[in-house]
Amino acid sequence: MYTTLLILTIAFFAAHVFLLFTSFGKAGFQKTKYLFSHITLWACGIFAYLIASLYAGKGVSAVADVFDTPMKQGFLILLVIILSIVAHTIVKFLVLPRFLADKEK
Numbered sequence: 889m890y891t892t893l894l895i896l897t898i899a900f901f902a903a904h905v906f907l908l909f910t911s912f913g914k915a916g917f918q919k920t921k922y923l924f925s926h927i928t929l930w931a932c933g934i935f936a937y938l939i940a941s942l943y944a945g946k947g948v949s950a951v952a953d954v955f956d957t958p959m960k961q962g963f964l965i966l967l968v969i970i971l972s973i974v975a976h977t978i979v980k981f982l983v984l985p986r987f988l989a990d991k992e993k
Contacts, residue, residue, distance in 0.1 A: 889942070890939065890942075890943055890948050890949070890952075893935050893938055893939045893942075894939065896931075896935045897932055897935040897936050897939065900928045900929075900931045900932040900935060901928075901929070901932045903925075903928040904925050904926075904928040904929040904932060905925075907921050907922070907924050907925035907928060908922070908925040908975070911925060912983070912987050917984060917987060917988070922979070926972055926975075926976070929968060929971065929972055929975075930968060930972065932968070933964060933965060933967070933968030933969075934965075936964050936968075937961060937964045937965055939952055940952055940955035940960070940961045940964055941955075941958075941961050944956045944960075944961065
């Protein structure tokens with residue numbers, strides 16, 4: 889089960905990065921891909937939280953053992969929320985205006 893969750897976490901993070909970078913292309917800004925990039929990031933955070941809550945302190949993984957309290961495990965969810973907000977803010981105020989300006993040229 890640990891390996892499955894770890895593979896899902898890595899796969900969803902890779903999907904997040906792929907979808908985020910391919911949201912901007914010759915076809916313009918693709919809102920659906922951008923939305924799915926956020927959803928895959930949230931899924932990645934949920935899987936990381938599950939790994940931490942199920943395996944912390946059990947010696948399965950040194951990384952999971954770091955998150956040995958509910959507060960530390962909650963930080964994983966908080967990290968995903970903050971990362972999502974920061975990424976959305978950067979895209980909305982820095983990337984998207986520049987992207988749209990370049991498309992108008």
